[in-house]
Amino acid sequence: MSKKTELMHWDCAMEEMAEAAAKDCPTTPAQPTIPGGNDKFGLVFESTNVKGKECNPVTKTDTLIKTWWKEGAKKQEDQKRVQDNDKFAQMAYSESSGLGCTYQTCGRQLYVLCLYGQDAVTKVNAQGDLYPATQQESELCNQCGNNAAGQLQCADALCNPPYTPSNVYKKKLKLALPVNRFRLRRLLATGWAKDKKIKYAKPASKMNALVYDKDLEDAAFTYVTANQNDCPTKQEKDIGENFWSGTYTLTEEEAMKEIAHDETKKIGCAAKSCPPQGITVVDCRYDPAITDSDTIYTAGKMPCKPCPSGTTCSKLGGLCEAPATP
Incomplete structure (x- = not known):
């Protein structure tokens, strides 16, 4: 002891x-x-x-x-x-x-x-x-x-x-937040994300790997820092966005749909702390955004079968990624 x-x-x-x-x-x-x-x-x-x-x-x-x-x-x-x-x-x-x-x-x-x-x-x-x-x-x-x-x-x-x-977390939040999402996305794609009904969610057959995007980060940063003193308390609009402001109010479905959407390719995040309000806000944006009529992801027996045109399965498995630009 x-x-x-x-x-x-x-x-x-x-x-x-x-x-x-x-x-x-x-x-x-x-x-x-x-x-x-x-x-x-x-x-x-x-x-x-x-x-x-x-x-x-x-x-x-x-x-x-x-x-x-x-x-x-x-x-x-x-x-x-x-x-x-x-x-x-x-x-x-x-x-x-x-x-x-x-x-x-x-x-x-x-x-x-x-x-x-x-x-x-x-x-x-x-x-x-x-x-x-x-x-x-x-x-x-x-x-x-x-x-x-x-x-x-x-x-x-x-x-x-x-x-x-x-x-260093505060300085590199824009990297640390997406890293966690990349890990969760690969976990889902490979069939190792836990599911309450069937123990593990089915693998995704053609889930794109996420790439960090500076334009999305800039848009999120502009929104959360628009007011010099106060933080926003709700998301900007329905643009493929996860928004957190101290008290988490999104449903599980709303939070997961952007992370799990297999056609999403880009992510960008920003954060701001507002001590007078007693909150920290985190805004992550995705492209392309999922709509209400979209399937979150296509389930299959194995990941990367087949990958979308122009992509191949990543070395770590599970996610389809485009070749690196020279």
């Missing part, structure tokens, strides 16, 4: 940095620096052989990360950091509250890389404590601290103070 272990939050900016570090599957990936200082993010990675068409990278990645924890836990006798057990150390370090992971395929190799909010390898000496351990249930979470109302910031044995994303 731990007196203080932070709840781990998915950080979109860290996911983006992980993607940059994993590009081309390097044997020694660069360890990004935490913005505002000299400390590094924690980094773990692994490259493993796959069997081509038999491999689903999402499932394989999920299994691999769970294996890091299970196999690492077997080497631990207590809270002390064990030499050559760095994957577990990064996952168990009590001060890390942010996480971002990605995968790449390079030939027959699946390359998985994760970043953590703090680098346990440099923060904790060999045989140092990964977390403040206790044998007393009454001491569980007792170092988490209290919120403004004087309540202990703890849930399910983890400290849960408000999470502040990496500073």
Whole structure:
């Protein structure tokens, strides 16, 4: 048991940095620096052989990360950091509250890389404590601290103070938001998006890959920043747009239709924080926009069969993409 272990939050900016570090599957990936200082993010990675068409990278990645924890836990006798057990150390370090992971395929190799909010390898000496351990249930979470109302910031044995994303998140929101949508879109296209009725939604036979578009970003930015002081509280018009303003009011169908529309090819996003209103607005725009009479996507037995004319299946699978422009 731990007196203080932070709840781990998915950080979109860290996911983006992980993607940059994993590009081309390097044997020694660069360890990004935490913005505002000299400390590094924690980094773990692994490259493993796959069997081509038999491999689903999402499932394989999920299994691999769970294996890091299970196999690492077997080497631990207590809270002390064990030499050559760095994957577990990064996952168990009590001060890390942010996480971002990605995968790449390079030939027959699946390359998985994760970043953590703090680098346990440099923060904790060999045989140092990964977390403040206790044998007393009454001491569980007792170092988490209290919120403004004087309540202990703890849930399910983890400290849960408000999470502040990496500073780089604000600077690169226009990239981090679409990255998450690209991941969800590929998950849907390959048939691994969970569905309440049939467990998994059917694969999309011809879903286009999304490309980030500066014109759409500019249109969204112009709208959310039109008033110097206040943020807008509703979307501009019916133009293929997802709009969020602190309290999410879209139905699941409205939110999903733009992300899941197989003919959509472009996305552009902008965001603005308005402290006086107590809200942050996020505006993502898509092209072409889906209309009420459109089919969201064409289901099939396999993705990319067939891809629309002028496109081929991406190396990561699932999505149809146009050839890169020289």
